[in-house]
Amino acid sequence: METMNRRDLCAAMAAFAFLGCGFSEAQSAVASEDSALAQSKVFRFSDLPVKQNENGGWGRQVMQGTLPTGEFVEVHETMLPPGKMPHPPHKHRNTEFVLIRQGKLEFLNEGKPEPVGVGDVIYTASNRMHGLTNVGDSPALYFVVSVSHGQA
Template identity: 55%
Template sequence: MENLSRRDLCVALSAFAAMGSVAAQAQALANPGDKVLSDSQAFPFDKLPVSHSKNGGESRHVTKGVLPTGEYVEMHETTLPPGQMPHPPHKHRHSEFMMIREGTVEFDNDGNKETVGPGGVIFAASEKTHGLKNVGNVAAQYFVIAIGRESGVQQV
């Protein structure tokens, strides 16, 4: 290993100090009990815990917590049977991205309905009424990434 110059050492120490600062910032933004998502990680689908819904669907929790940049995120996967909705149209404080993996869903965007299929992405903005329904003949599978803190769901 080469000897570090004084300049190289100062740059390296500054970088290490900055990394600690980012982690400390994330911890400061986290609520007690929040997980800080500061380490890279894989989430194999077959290892995700499964919850069953009354409508015959399933949900798999992936992760939730605070990123080092300060955003609170939650991610899960849902399997929705044909003709079903995960819940009635609603709105909430956080924003959501929904990535359709399989099937066809109807996105109710504050009363405007649009059909989205495999590979499509839906964005539900904060405090905007939205809903989802499987309008296809097969189970719809989609991932949800929620960004921002939850303040309670308002059914509409």
């Protein structure tokens, strides 16, 4: 059996590293092609089921899945009755964008309340305490777009 010198060992290690990269990229390509979001598509609003929430509101799951670029994305619509919160203030690792479609809301941003209304967009950074309350006299409607690395 021949012994390997340092030059041979370095060349072999580089070759293994190169092969590892190739296998990793091939697995990512296969995973992204298998993803529900690998192809462009339309999510028909009329086809999306509505789920009743405990607070008297409702939610509509639009989509969720992993993008070909690796981010996990989840989109839903919520109807929040007057005076209600979807849940207590909280924080999580995913980032959220909240697009206000109807109503008057109060966004609790790290303990500081901020008024938001129709057409406003809330950005919630990862791991920041936040909450939402409908402070209006009518139901509020908004979409949430949640983005994270890996499933949230």
